[in-house]
Amino acid sequence: MNFLNFAVNPKIMKDLKINLAPESRVSKVDFHNLPFGKIISDYMFEIDFDGTQWINPRITPVQKMAIHPMNMALHYGQSIFEGMKASRSKDGTPLLFRPELHAERLNASARRMCMPELPHDIFLEAIHTLVGIEHEWIPKMEGSALYIRPLMFATDEMVGVKTSDAYKFLIISLPVGPYYPKPIKLLVENDYIRAAPGGVGEAKTAGNYAAAMYPSRLAREKGYDQVLWLDAIHSKYLQEVGTMNIFIVFKDEIVTPATTGTILKGITRASAIEILRDNGHTVNEREISIDEVLSRYEADELVEVFGTGTAALIANVEEICYDDRVYQLPDDWDLSSSIRHEINGMRYGTVEDKRGWTVPINVHSEMPA
Ligand SMILES: Cc1ncc(COP(=O)(O)O)c(C=O)c1O
Numbered sequence: 001m002n003f004l005n006f007a008v009n010p011k012i013m014k015d016l017k018i019n020l021a022p023e024s025r026v027s028k029v030d031f032h033n034l035p036f037g038k039i040i041s042d043y044m045f046e047i048d049f050d051g052t053q054w055i056n057p058r059i060t061p062v063q064k065m066a067i068h069p070m071n072m073a074l075h076y077g078q079s080i081f082e083g084m085k086a087s088r089s090k091d092g093t094p095l096l097f098r099p100e101l102h103a104e105r106l107n108a109s110a111r112r113m114c115m116p117e118l119p120h121d122i123f124l125e126a127i128h129t130l131v132g133i134e135h136e137w138i139p140k141m142e143g144s145a146l147y148i149r150p151l152m153f154a155t156d157e158m159v160g161v162k163t164s165d166a167y168k169f170l171i172i173s174l175p176v177g178p179y180y181p182k183p184i185k186l187l188v189e190n191d192y193i194r195a196a197p198g199g200v201g202e203a204k205t206a207g208n209y210a211a212a213m214y215p216s217r218l219a220r221e222k223g224y225d226q227v228l229w230l231d232a233i234h235s236k237y238l239q240e241v242g243t244m245n246i247f248i249v250f251k252d253e254i255v256t257p258a259t260t261g262t263i264l265k266g267i268t269r270a271s272a273i274e275i276l277r278d279n280g281h282t283v284n285e286r287e288i289s290i291d292e293v294l295s296r297y298e299a300d301e302l303v304e305v306f307g308t309g310t311a312a313l314i315a316n317v318e319e320i321c322y323d324d325r326v327y328q329l330p331d332d333w334d335l336s337s338s339i340r341h342e343i344n345g346m347r348y349g350t351v352e353d354k355r356g357w358t359v360p361i362n363v364h365s366e367m368p369a
Pocket of ligand 1: 083240241242243244245263264265266267268269308309310311
């Protein structure tokens with residue numbers, strides 16, 4: 001087996017056990033035809049919280065897990081996750097993108113859901129070790145990547161609403177191609193809501209995605225790729241889109257909804273804002289109503305609309321539908337293309353990473369015997 005590295009830092013995970021598979025499935029994968037989210041790599045990382053501390057870290061071949069019918073995550077939804085990507089720079093180095101922000105956000109979700117925080121060094125070391133072992137699963141083509149899915153869920157076995165004492169944290173990874181290969185159409189939703197002030201909209205917790213499923217299905221039945229959510233109180237202000245934050249580009253400013261608790265604090269969103277501001281653009285994080293978007297569209301002030309997220313990176317929006325009226329949006333997409341170029345360039349090592357956002361996978365020692 002050709003492991004690039006074996007990234008275990010014994011100071012962080014002295015008890016890590018690695019159980020190697022007899023052979024890798026990687027050579028059977030068609031990297032030019034990767035359906036999103038269906039092909040899993042060879043290994044998974046696992047660590048358990050026993051009510052007091054994180055114990056028993058291990059990397060094993062991907063396997064099914066036995067779940068007790070009283071598992072509390074199934075009943076009461078203490079379940080959170082992250083989504084990040086490893087890419088390969090042009091000299092072959094595997095790169096992560098801002099992994100420490102994902103460690104922080106996982107713990108922000110954990111606090112809101114009454115779950116234990118995972119020390120950043122365990123989170124980061126686990127990813128370095130797992131992706132180091134699995135580096136051959138990182139696709140080489142631009143737009144493709146190894147999608148990394150850290151997740152944590154309750155493991156107490158009991159029926160009765162309370163906080164679980166025990167939890168499991170896992171990391172799996174999946175090679176993926178581009179998420180939205182073409183521009184998308186959005187349906188502005190004003191009957192259903194995704195999240196309300198004081199709720200859990202800012203946490204990356206499973207229930208937020210469950211709440212979105214029925215309205216998303218209705219949108220798909222009408223020919224739309226995703227729902228564009230409005231706020232829960234006034235049914236007026238833009239929130240976010242499916243698994244992306246939303247940006248509206250007007251002639252004199254770029255606007256994205258402020259993160260006031262009901263939307264996810266996207267890492268691509270934060271990166272896009274910083275890049276745009278560094279490039280001299282005015283980016284305002286504020287309330288933005290659907291009426292403002294549409295009246296400025298009618299006044300010919302709207303330049304483009306795009307979504308940002310780890311899976312899609314930057315998705316161009318070509319059409320929105322609100323109150324049964326369809327609006328065809330301008331298709332210049334200059335600004336979103338420039339951000340895509342810049343972030344992808346950092347991820348694939350073709351644009352200088354002046355901000356230190358990309359992190360090469362650690363190489364600690366020789367391949368294991
Ligand atoms: C609900 C939601 N909003 C926004 C995003 C975009 O966040 P990020 O850029 O960190 O992937 C995601 C994806 O993680 C999401 O699930």
